[in-house]
Amino acid sequence: xxxxxxxxxxxxxxxxxxxxxxxxxxxxxxxxxxxxxxxxxxxxxxxxxxxxxxxxxxxxxxxxxxxxxxxxxxxxxxxxxxxxxxxxxxxxxxxxxxxxxxxxxxxxxxxxxxxxxxxxxxxxxxxxxxxxxxxxxxxxxxxxxxxxxxxxxxxxxxxxxxxxxxxxxxxxxxxxxxxxxxxxxxxxxxxxxxxxxxxxxxxxxxxxxxxxxxxxxxxxxxxxxxxxxxxxxxxxxxxxxxxxxxxxxxxxxxxxxxxxxxxxxxxxxxxxxxxxxxxxxxxxxxxxxxxxxxxxxxxxxxxxxxxxxxxxxxxxxxxxxxxxxxxxxxxxxxxxxxxxxxxxxxxxx
Amino acid sequence: xxxxxxxxxxxxxxxxxxxxxxxxxxxxxxxxxxxxxxxxxxxxxxxxxxxxxxxxxxxxxxxxxxxxxxxxxxxxxxxxxxxxxxxxxxxxxxxxxxxxxxxxxxxxxxxxxxxxxxxxxxxxxxxxxxxxxxxxxxxxxxxxxxxxxxxxxxxxxxxxxxxxxxxxxxxxxxxxxxxxxxxxxxxxxxxxxxxxxxxxxxxxxxxxxxxxxxxxxxxxxxxxxxxxxxxxxxxxxxxxxxxxxxxxxxxxxxxxxxxxxxxxxxxxxxxx
Numbered sequence: 001x002x003x004x005x006x007x008x009x010x011x012x013x014x015x016x017x018x019x020x021x022x023x024x025x026x027x028x029x030x031x032x033x034x035x036x037x038x039x040x041x042x043x044x045x046x047x048x049x050x051x052x053x054x055x056x057x058x059x060x061x062x063x064x065x066x067x068x069x070x071x072x073x074x075x076x077x078x079x080x081x082x083x084x085x086x087x088x089x090x091x092x093x094x095x096x097x098x099x100x101x102x103x104x105x106x107x108x109x110x111x112x113x114x115x116x117x118x119x120x121x122x123x124x125x126x127x128x129x130x131x132x133x134x135x136x137x138x139x140x141x142x143x144x145x146x147x148x149x150x151x152x153x154x155x156x157x158x159x160x161x162x163x164x165x166x167x168x169x170x171x172x173x174x175x176x177x178x179x180x181x182x183x184x185x186x187x188x189x190x191x192x193x194x195x196x197x198x199x200x201x202x203x204x205x206x207x208x209x210x211x212x213x214x215x216x217x218x219x220x221x222x223x224x225x226x227x228x229x230x231x232x233x234x235x236x237x238x239x240x241x242x243x244x245x246x247x248x249x250x251x252x253x254x255x256x257x258x259x260x261x262x263x264x265x266x267x268x269x270x271x272x273x274x275x276x277x278x279x280x281x282x283x284x285x286x287x288x289x290x291x292x293x294x295x296x297x298x299x300x301x302x303x304x305x306x307x308x309x310x311x312x313x314x315x316x317x318x319x320x321x322x323x324x325x326x327x328x329x330x331x332x333x334x335x336x337x338x339x340x341x342x343x344x345x346x347x348x349x
Numbered sequence: 350x351x352x353x354x355x356x357x358x359x360x361x362x363x364x365x366x367x368x369x370x371x372x373x374x375x376x377x378x379x380x381x382x383x384x385x386x387x388x389x390x391x392x393x394x395x396x397x398x399x400x401x402x403x404x405x406x407x408x409x410x411x412x413x414x415x416x417x418x419x420x421x422x423x424x425x426x427x428x429x430x431x432x433x434x435x436x437x438x439x440x441x442x443x444x445x446x447x448x449x450x451x452x453x454x455x456x457x458x459x460x461x462x463x464x465x466x467x468x469x470x471x472x473x474x475x476x477x478x479x480x481x482x483x484x485x486x487x488x489x490x491x492x493x494x495x496x497x498x499x500x501x502x503x504x505x506x507x508x509x510x511x512x513x514x515x516x517x518x519x520x521x522x523x524x525x526x527x528x529x530x531x532x533x534x535x536x537x538x539x540x541x542x543x544x545x546x547x548x549x550x551x552x553x554x555x556x557x558x559x560x561x562x563x564x565x566x567x568x569x570x571x572x573x574x575x576x577x578x579x580x581x582x583x584x585x586x587x588x589x590x591x592x593x594x595x596x597x598x599x600x601x602x603x604x605x606x607x608x609x610x611x612x613x614x615x616x617x618x619x620x621x
Contacts, residue, residue: 172488173488176488244411300516301514301516301525301527301576303417303419303456303527303574303576304417304456304458305405305406305407305417305418305419305456306419308407308417327407327411328411330417331407331410331411331412331415331417332411332412335415335458335572335574338512338527338529338574339512339529339572342512342513342514342527342529343512343513343514344510344511344512345511345512345513345514345590345602345603345604345605346509346510346511346512346600346601346602347510347601347602
């Protein structure tokens, strides 16, 4: 279901108390849903005394560039789950201004975000984009691709294949979760599959480091000129790691490799950029705990709902969304672990 | 789509003021389908909403093909049967469980075609249905997506394979049985794939006594994983599991009872 033909102001919907109608609209049918959204839009319009169409223009990510190193800017997203209120802007993107043009890392959750990012780059750097690296195929990192030239978009062959096979499903789900912010967004896989280990743009040299674990292919970029490591979602900081396509053992190996990388600053996919190795250490410790907790639950005869309610250790309680992500990760990993761990009991009688 | 049509028809009925056979109690989940659910599943039977029937599930499904649910009616004495129904699934009935010699407790996973109320109805000896429930939000398509098994070469050779384990504290009759059955559980709603699912399952003690009986329907997830709490006698060193699918393939397993296991006693302390 795509709610892309309705102009309204999601902020005011989010702020409105959910009426029974609006609640039901979420799960009865597209018609009812559209009606409720229109109703909410009209109510908002009446309050502001403006035509409903005017609200489309107010969906604004208000992106800001934060300089984190020479020539290097972070565009930080909220440490939240996807919502109508945040428009899917829960992700970090970044760009590096070289004297040949701008190199971008990830494009955000929607066409609207991609366009806002491009406008921000134009404002800060006033240069053309020469390269856009896509770290992996998750929707918050690549649904803004449409705003950029296809041949400038680059990633690993596997990331491109993953976007082609799963992108549509992600996009559909994003329309459901954040609504009108997604309007016009279509899936675009990068046009360039990276084959070299380095790329140079003007005065910056980028090392291309294909790793895996968060998904089946995670592209890490090290700017050798500044020492900034763009770790994508292999590293989370102060926000719980997500696991819909994770292989935790492989992920841990990738973290070991990142730990050895001679970076000066680490930019995680979610959370602040820091000079320290904290993002690597925290992600590693969290994944170790997560894996152990789920396996222990299986050994103790628990079902998924019980594993989801496992206590959160003190050291992770200040990390955003740990309880949510434990629940989601249980859904992702528990069935696989059960298949591996429960003993075979048929064919024995 | 079917659910949407049925929902629309139900709305028409309400709007048209068609009189219902019986007046059900007000639904705490405020489902548009409640009147129809009541007439279809509980017509002319006494129904009460009862907090003692606890339904535990995530508020929002991460994977609409594998939504975990635990139903626990242990606080309610004399439960004969537990029926699980989902208002807004194209196939509403998920399973029916008779805990003959077991606690009225079952954990399972189901597929949702869209967000839906999940209800457990526990029938007590006096003929009253006690209902508990929760609303689970979900993305679409859980029932109409083909099973993942069809993409894997070994699905036929492993069909009806059972994995499982019994946990029992020394000296206690109540045990915990967990089972995983390899099966695609095709709903018949995916294009070109007929319905094909495990339809019945019985758990027996070592002498063949029935401990619990299950009727299973299409919405139960692929490779069903079930948790039950059978009552075992002192000499029960094994639990027998027998069942069949809609094509007559048999499910047959013997799960050893390990009384040494003390793992049930405590949740491990967090690392470090």
